[in-house]
Amino acid sequence: MTAAVPGSATRAAEGYPSRARPAPHTLQPPRPVPRTISHWAPADVALAAGCAASALIVAWLVFAVFTDGAGWLAALGCWYLVFISLLYLTFREQAGQTVAADQVATVVIGTGAVLLAVPLAWVMGYIALHGYHALRPSFFLHDQRGVTPVKPATAGGGLHAIIGTVEQVGLALAASFPLSLLTAVFLNETRSRWRRPVRTLIDAMSGLPSIMAGLFIYATLVIPFGNHIKLFGFDGFNAALALAIVMVPTLTRTTDVVLRLVPDGLRESALALGSSRARMVWSVVLPTARTGVTTSVVLGVARAVGETAPLLFTSFGYDLLNTNPFSDPQESLPLFAYRNVQKQSQAAIDRGFTGALVLLLVVLGLFLLARYIGRQRGKSGRRGSGRVKHWMAKRPALSSRSRTDVQ
């Protein structure tokens, strides 16, 4: 090697073309093209379509000719099985086993995603379709006063249910949110010995079936005291307590996760600047986690709005408007839908579906709100970095001016 270097140096000095500069007409190596992992050429797509079509014919043959109808669900399943087998066989014929397995896996895994989306659209679409008929503005203005089974579905409304839901969920949130937030702070920001047992118990309680919360309130408050104390009879307050029992473990857990996401560096900087733990939590941790906590609260409310089971033994349901949650039975949207849809008359069933549609819209609105808040958080983060960039962009001018000042 050491011998070659002076040699090449002399050759370069003698005017030979160096290796760094290629000859003008030599062949360039082909530009590297990234290998695509799974590739669907147009011919493959056509092949798959052909398989689907022939599977359709086979399925039709089986279901129209050989069996006396097992329903369209079975037909669909049969079609899919035939389609997948045909797809595998044709691809194996063309490109071999490995490629065939890969292509079929792509189709099957894609089907999984479709099967996730279809039932959701189906349920929401069905409820929208059946609730839409009887949905009038009057639904938001009237209760069920004077509604008899022979009246049409548009008679009366669900105002009493909406008011009940708002009051019960509001009370439940007022009871459970401060408790959950403080407990999450307790779990994350203190060094108590009790953190472990509390966390274990909360995890255990979040698995409690929600009907048990209602049964618990029923057995501890309604049965012993209901006849003597008005507050503990069937009313919205008991429902709110049951809802709070359901909400506390879930809210605490989600808030706990959000607080855990706050970077430790922020906590340490706050402590290093001399702040106390309380000041650190109040001025650094909670503001950082604010949007996350808001999101989890909104999602928790969305869950609580749709809870039906805890209300069965507690607020009991009532057809007329009762704005006072602290005495007498009260309706709420899920109970309204649950009770009406089990009645005999078609008008009542339609009314129940209208209630279900309103409930669905409320839940959907809360869900979108949570997503919007979450996205705002992403955006504000980007805006923050943008602000830094803006500042950085200004800085050279600033420094150059300072330099001129020095000169």
Added chain:
Amino acid sequence: MTTTESPTAASAFTAQSLERARSVSDPPTRIDRAFAAATSTAGLTVFLLMVLIGAFLVLRSRLALESQGASFLTRSEWNTTGKPPSIGVLGLLSGTVLVGIIAISIAIPISVLAALFIAEYAGPRLRRPLTGIVDLLAAVPSLLYGLWGFRYFSDQVTPLSKWLTDNLGWIPLFATDKDARFTGSLFIAGLVVSLMVLPIVTSISREVFSQTPPGEKEAALALGGTRWGMIRHVVLPYGKGGIIGGSMLGLGRALGETIAVSLLLPQIAKPTIHILQYGGGTIAGFIAQRAGGDKFTVSGLMAAGLVLFALTLATNLLASVVIARSRSGAGVEA
């Protein structure tokens, strides 16, 4: 700055500071103490509340449990008015477990496939709406799934149930009585409950799949593997623990499902393994339909609820252990 004094001054300073090391933790201020008190109170309140709920469940169910003894778990009738009353939870328990198993065995394949699609196939443009769909599936109240199943979907499944029992009736599970009704069956309840299990299994599987070390995935591809080969030999073995744990969490959810099941099943306390025909019930759904009653009835419902709670608790705890183990293993391998 004179250099003559500084060494002695510095050494004196260090000697002094070594003698009296500044304590890092300051004495807590009043606000600090209030903060500690408030958070501890909240934590302990929640703790006590939860203990209280558990204690009351046990206390209130004692009346029924003492009168029935161990036969509460082995009997399958619900007669609270007889003398002596005889109630047992076996039939409901078997219904609960059957619905849970049907639901989870339908949900697992769909969830794992969907999670694979989200983690490995979907581009960033498709991934966001898909995770949104998973979250929305979890957010839709179970009542709405129940209404859909009760008023619409069960009629769509009926022909399938009929065909199954006509052609596969020799399997005891698919056998039915003559002229049996096909609505209100455990099979339909399991189908509807599987929708409520989908989001939890999907999100946990997806989370585990997305934690697969990228180096190993790329190694599989670099060795010439197809995408399916990579999934089969790297992603799926890696995510096995997560799939199992997520499925068990889903099972816990399915066992406790109340409203949809109470709409879909007749809530009969008799055990049945004929999953295609009208009949059966689950503990949660049974409680929901028997709202109210005298002290003994409520105590019986409480005892049934206690059994359900123990079942879901055991499932959930096992699931969290499995998930935690799969995650800690992931930490070591990565």
